[in-house]
Amino acid sequence: MPLPCAAGFTSRAAMIEEIKQAKARALRAIQQAATADDLEKVRIQYLGRKGIFKDLLAGIPQLPADQKPAVGKEANLARKAVEENLNARKNQLGAAKPKAVKETFDITIPGTRPQYGRLHPITRAAYELIDIFARLGFEVVYGPEMELERNNFDALNIPQEHPARDDFDTFFIQDDILLRSHTSPVQIRTMQQRKPPLRIVAPGKVFRRDTPDASHYPVFHQIEALAVDENITLADLKATLDTAMKAFFGPDTQTRMRPSFFPFTEPSAEVDISCTFCGGKGCKTCGGKGWTELLGAGMVDPNVFKAVGYDPEKYTGFAFGLGIDRAAMYRFGITDIRLLFDNDLRLLGQL
Numbered sequence: 201m202p203l204p205c206a207a208g209f210t211s212r213a214a215m216i217e218e219i220k221q222a223k224a225r226a227l228r229a230i231q232q233a234a235t236a237d238d239l240e241k242v243r244i245q246y247l248g249r250k251g252i253f254k255d256l257l258a259g260i261p262q263l264p265a266d267q268k269p270a271v272g273k274e275a276n277l278a279r280k281a282v283e284e285n286l287n288a289r290k291n292q293l294g295a296a297k298p299k300a301v302k303e304t305f306d307i308t309i310p311g312t313r314p315q316y317g318r319l320h321p322i323t324r325a326a327y328e329l330i331d332i333f334a335r336l337g338f339e340v341v342y343g344p345e346m347e348l349e350r351n352n353f354d355a356l357n358i359p360q361e362h363p364a365r366d367d368f369d370t371f372f373i374q375d376d377i378l379l380r381s382h383t384s385p386v387q388i389r390t391m392q393q394r395k396p397p398l399r400i401v402a403p404g405k406v407f408r409r410d411t412p413d414a415s416h417y418p419v420f421h422q423i424e425a426l427a428v429d430e431n432i433t434l435a436d437l438k439a440t441l442d443t444a445m446k447a448f449f450g451p452d453t454q455t456r457m458r459p460s461f462f463p464f465t466e467p468s469a470e471v472d473i474s475c476t477f478c479g480g481k482g483c484k485t486c487g488g489k490g491w492t493e494l495l496g497a498g499m500v501d502p503n504v505f506k507a508v509g510y511d512p513e514k515y516t517g518f519a520f521g522l523g524i525d526r527a528a529m530y531r532f533g534i535t536d537i538r539l540l541f542d543n544d545l546r547l548l549g550q551l
């Protein structure tokens with residue numbers, strides 16, 4: 201809209217009136233603007249480089265000195281009001297009509313499945329075994345991975361120079377401190393702290409000087425069991441093992457005991473389960489035998505009771521130590537123990 205040249209104003213009052221009218225027109229136009237584009241046009245028309253307010257302000261320097269402040273003030277107030285109204289309307293329009301998003305988002309498309317973590321097969325096997333033995337009345341206890349030579353060997357009836365030490369050769373930290381080579385030292389620790397009757401299981405890591413191959417690893421896991429009371433017999437051992445193995449590997453699982461030797465049990469046995477791969481018929485995994493060796497067991501040797509101050513005439517007990525890694529392998533169909541420690545998600549993700 202063409203404006204009268206500011207220089208043409210004759211009085212301060214006329215100029216202030218003109219500013220007020222321009223402001224009123226601007227505010228109306230702002231309210232009428234229906235889109236952000238309309239609003240931008242209004243802004244340019246009134247506040248732009250060549251806008252109406254620019255023209256109005258341009259006239260101020262030519263006013264008589266005593267009139268300048270009042271007109272200048274009015275002009276600034278008007279300009280501020282227009283700016284504020286522009287911003288407010290801009291927010292209003294923005295809130296009402298969000299800018300169209302370029303990418304379209306289809307909420308009906310199924311999402312990307314996140315990768316969940318899960319328990320390692322050894323942990324899973326350990327938890328399940330603990331659960332089974334807990335139901336049979338066994339309490340869970342833990343012992344340290346770093347052990348005294350006495351608990352790992354001497355108190356278990358394996359004196360220095362006894363050839364059985366070779367079977368349990370391990371990593372020594374000091375002369376009399378080593379990484380335990382089985383969970384059996386937890387038997388000693390528990391019996392030294394408590395009086396019978398006792399029924400405990402002790403899961404954990406054990407260490408041996410073994411070179412890794414399909415069935416050996418220098419770090420592996422065992423769960424130890426110990427029951428001590430009056431009149432505990434080999435039948436209790438056999439029934440406990442049979443029940444636990446059926447619960448873990450399935451109701452068709454058979455167990456058998458073969459005579460064996462451990463310094464800390466007498467008599468001692470190796471316990472086999474029927475092969476979980478072929479059900480006992482004989483296959484490549486069990487070497488055609490139909491059985492797999494899973495644990496060592498026996499009746500607690502009187503010398504072990506003596507070492508912890510129990511009366512061997514009064515108490516009897518059974519003990520066994522089961523390889524958790526091996527149990528996990530048979531349960532989940534893993535044929536090489538090293539696969540359990542590779543952390544390969546292609547394997548772990550299947551279980």
Ligand code: PHE
Nearest residue numbers: 382384496497498519520521
């Ligand atoms: N500690 C024995 C081993 O590691 C297993 C075992 C435990 C045997 C308890 C008998 C009794 O081979």
